[in-house]
Amino acid sequence: MKTQWRLFFIALLLVGIGIGMGVAACSNPSNENHQTLSADTSNALAGKLIITGSSTIAPVTTELARLFESRFPATKIDVQTGGSSRGISDVRRSIADIGMVSRKLKNSEQEFQGHLFATDGISIIVHQSKSIENITTQQVRDIFQGKIRHWQQLTGDASPLTVIHKAEGRSTLEVFLNYFALKNPQIKADIIIGDNEQAIKLVANNPNAIAYVSIGAAEYAIMQGSTIKLLTLNGIVASTDNLLHERFPLRRELNFISRNDNNPLKKAFLDFTTSIDAQPIIKEFGFAPTLH
Amino acid sequence: MPPRCIDNLFLRFIQLVSLVSIVSLLFIIFFLVKESYLIVQEKPILTVFTDPAWHPLDGQFLLLPMMVGSLLIMLGAMLIALPIGLLTAILCRYYAPRWFATIIQRLMEVFAGIPAVVYGFWGVMVIVPAIAAWQAPGTSLLAGILVLTFIVTPGVTIISYHNLSQVNQTLLHSAIALGLSRYNIIRHIIFPEVKHGLITATTLQSGRAIGETLAVLMVCGNVVQLPGSVFEPIRTLTSNIALEMAYAMDTHRSALFLSGLLLLLIVLVLAFIAESMQKPKAESQ
Numbered sequence: 001m002k003t004q005w006r007l008f009f010i011a012l013l014l015v016g017i018g019i020g021m022g023v024a025a026c027s028n029p030s031n032e033n034h035q036t037l038s039a040d041t042s043n044a045l046a047g048k049l050i051i052t053g054s055s056t057i058a059p060v061t062t063e064l065a066r067l068f069e070s071r072f073p074a075t076k077i078d079v080q081t082g083g084s085s086r087g088i089s090d091v092r093r094s095i096a097d098i099g100m101v102s103r104k105l106k107n108s109e110q111e112f113q114g115h116l117f118a119t120d121g122i123s124i125i126v127h128q129s130k131s132i133e134n135i136t137t138q139q140v141r142d143i144f145q146g147k148i149r150h151w152q153q154l155t156g157d158a159s160p161l162t163v164i165h166k167a168e169g170r171s172t173l174e175v176f177l178n179y180f181a182l183k184n185p186q187i188k189a190d191i192i193i194g195d196n197e198q199a200i201k202l203v204a205n206n207p208n209a210i211a212y213v214s215i216g217a218a219e220y221a222i223m224q225g226s227t228i229k230l231l232t233l234n235g236i237v238a239s240t241d242n243l244l245h246e247r248f249p250l251r252r253e254l255n256f257i258s259r260n261d262n263n264p265l266k267k268a269f270l271d272f273t274t275s276i277d278a279q280p281i282i283k284e285f286g287f288a289p290t291l292h
Numbered sequence: 293m294p295p296r297c298i299d300n301l302f303l304r305f306i307q308l309v310s311l312v313s314i315v316s317l318l319f320i321i322f323f324l325v326k327e328s329y330l331i332v333q334e335k336p337i338l339t340v341f342t343d344p345a346w347h348p349l350d351g352q353f354l355l356l357p358m359m360v361g362s363l364l365i366m367l368g369a370m371l372i373a374l375p376i377g378l379l380t381a382i383l384c385r386y387y388a389p390r391w392f393a394t395i396i397q398r399l400m401e402v403f404a405g406i407p408a409v410v411y412g413f414w415g416v417m418v419i420v421p422a423i424a425a426w427q428a429p430g431t432s433l434l435a436g437i438l439v440l441t442f443i444v445t446p447g448v449t450i451i452s453y454h455n456l457s458q459v460n461q462t463l464l465h466s467a468i469a470l471g472l473s474r475y476n477i478i479r480h481i482i483f484p485e486v487k488h489g490l491i492t493a494t495t496l497q498s499g500r501a502i503g504e505t506l507a508v509l510m511v512c513g514n515v516v517q518l519p520g521s522v523f524e525p526i527r528t529l530t531s532n533i534a535l536e537m538a539y540a541m542d543t544h545r546s547a548l549f550l551s552g553l554l555l556l557l558i559v560l561v562l563a564f565i566a567e568s569m570q571k572p573k574a575e576s577q
Contacts, residue, residue: 055538083539162429167514168349169539185347190429191525192514194535205421208428 046074047265053087053100054171055195056120056214057254060285061100061273067281068272075265084171088112091257097266099257102171112257117273118287121215121251122175123230123238125200127207131155134232141180143210146188151208164199164211165189172196175252176212197221203228215240215248216286243288254287324556327549334543340550346516348536348544355551357518361526362558364433364519365508366501369440374494376441377448385456386474397453404446412507415439420511427523431513434522439511440504444497451496455489456482488570495566499559505530529555 051061058081065077080096087099088109105114124135132155142148143163151157165187166173177184191209193199196217203209204227215238218230230238233250242248256270272278274290282289331353340355380400384393419438424430459482467477505528513525514535527535529551540548 081538085539085541089541160428162424167535167539168347169536169544171539185345185350189515190513191431192516192527192535194509194538198510201416202431205417206424206430208424 044074045072045265045268048076048078049098049265049269050078050080050090050096051098051100051256052080052082052090052096054084054102054254055081056102056171056216057100060118060282060287063281063285064273064278065269067277068269072268077269083169085169087257091259094259097258097263098269101255101257102252103174103255104253105255105257109257113260115256115258115270115273116253116290117256117270117278118254118282118289119243119246119251120254120287121238121240121243121248122172122179122212123215123218123250124210124212124233125203125218125228125230126210127203128227128229129207130157130229132231134235136234137180140233141182144180144182144187144189157208159208162190162206162209163188164191164193164202164209166199166212167192167194170194171252172212172214175250179250200226200228214286215243219286240283240286240288321556324549324553328546328553330546331543331550340554346532348540348547351543353543353547353550354516355529355532355547355554357516358527358529358532358551359554359558360518361433361512362502362528362530362555365436365440365512365526365528366498368433368437368522369444369501370494370498372437372441373445373448373497377445377493378452378490380449381452381456382478384453386478397450400446400449403442404450408443408504408507409510411439411442412510415507415511423523429513429525431511431525432523433512433519433526435511435513436508436526436528437522439507440501443504443507444501447497447500448493451493452486452490455486455493458489459485491566491569495563498562502528502555502558502562503530505534509534529558 051065058079062079065079069075069077081100084099084101084103087096087101090096091099091112099112101109101114102120105112124140126132130151135154139148139154143161144165146163148154149161151159151161154161166176168184173184176182177187191202193202193211196213199211199213200218200221203211204221215230218228218238219240221228222230232238233248236242236248238248238250243251256273258266258270273282279289335351335353339353343352343354345352346354346357380396384396388396415435415438419435420430422430423432423435463481463485464477467481472481508528509531512527512531514527514531515525516527516532517524519526532551533548536544537548
């Protein structure tokens with residue numbers, strides 16, 4: 001009986017040590033890839049990167065990561081969304097190697113190294129059936145402050161406007177408010193939504209609605225047959241092409257942020273996102289790529 | 293192994309299982325309180341009733357309209373679903389031919405199994421445009437109530453039907469032997485018997501209604517305000533969490549946890565009310 005207990009105890013101890021080592025190995029992925037890299041830097045890249053942040057950037061990053069992984073089969077890139085704020089706090093706490101931030105970095109965030117890899121535009125959208133093609137800055141300000149409540153004042157239609165706005169904290173909202181010099185408490189909205197797809201779906205189903213969404217998302221939806229259209233802003237067409245040439249004014253930066261350290265895998269991935277190979281993928285998502 | 297030993301083992305096992313569920317529940321409550329603590333520390337708790345508006349990034353945390361929104365949408369849906377569910381169950385149990393009752397019963401089981409998000413999507417495509425054609429913008433308290441009604445009615449029907457089937461057969465047979473009309477049997481014999489089961493059904497489905505998130509988020513418009521009419525948009529506590537969770541930091545995040553805590557309190561109060569409605573019967577027995 002006694003030896004049985006002793007054996008059982010030893011087995012338990014071994015299991016405990018095994019679990020402990022497993023946890024230690026998992027909880028510190030960056031350490032792990034430093035080791036692999038120092039052992040094998042002369043050859044190809046290897047190791048794991050964790051990228052978290054903006055839900056606008058996540059899909060294109062996933063696509064870029066897939067291509068990168070196929071080039072360097074010993075690498076693994078893990079992309080998780082949760083908003084720009086999460087990207088920043090994860091990098092700050094060293095949970096992630098790279099953060100995705102879909103706006104300009106703030107002054108309080110200068111501790112990070114920013115890597116601007118693309119630009120995204122924000123466009124005003126309405127239903128296809130509306131006889132309006134252009135909208136001015138002043139009209140947008142009036143509509144979103146509730147001074148224009150009726151299509152009468154825009155197109156002559158006898159129907160009330162449905163103003164679609166975003167929930168607090170979304171980076172599209174921040175860029176929109178900034179550009180039109182509005183404060184969130186001033187906004188008088190009929191519907192408040194979360195992401196771009198929701199806005200597009202609502203506008204496609206409601207001929208009287210007006211909303212603002214990422215140009216990339218809108219172009220993609222139109223390609224899929226959605227009944228929305230992009231309005232020109234002060235006469236400037238909202239298109240990826242105009243973004244590329246910095247002609248469309250309502251735009252935001254898409255950034256990768258990271259700590260300032262020498263992780264060759266991280267550097268290789270960031271360089272890859274601004275290489276000529278990454279461009280077609282970025283354009284496919286409706287963003288305008290930057291070249292470094 | 294002697295049977296006694298097995299019994300003992302089984303007892304230990306079920307004790308362990310129930311302990312796990314109690315501990316996890318306590319843990320969730322502890323976590324909610326802990327995460328909400330940040331906001332309570334910075335501002336007095338009553339600010340959720342007295343702040344001028346909900347602008348968490350500017351330090352304004354008015355949660356009252358969302359509590360009202362959650363309660364209104366739940367009450368509205370239950371007010372419609374309860375009579376429909378109960379009457380359908382009575383029809384199936386006492387009036388309709390067996391084949392019809394079976395069809396309705398199966399249908400309700402299917403409806404109860406459809407995920408709420410499907411109802412929400414259907415609401416966006418059908419109910420919202422229909423209301424918008426009548427009273428813009430369509431996404432409104434009314435749309436939320438209608439979609440929720442579809443979500444909770446099957447549950448109410450199924451539970452009511454089961455309760456009706458469990459009525460004491462002797463009572464029923466005596467009533468029939470006395471020559472009472474079907475209406476009188478239902479009204480005076482069966483209804484008092486099943487009242488408590490119905491209260492349970494109502495509580496369960498109310499909990500489901502007030503906790504429903506995605507479908508409500510899709511059709512309610514989510515503007516933070518006290519609605520002036522059923523055609524105006526509202527935001528519920530659950531939608532508030534789902535909408536802003538991904539981007540919330542610090543006190544904002546904490547305020548969302550406080551929304552969750554408030555929701556939990558509302559559900560507890562509901563359960564308490566249901567409990568106290570059942571009490572008199574327990575005492576009289």
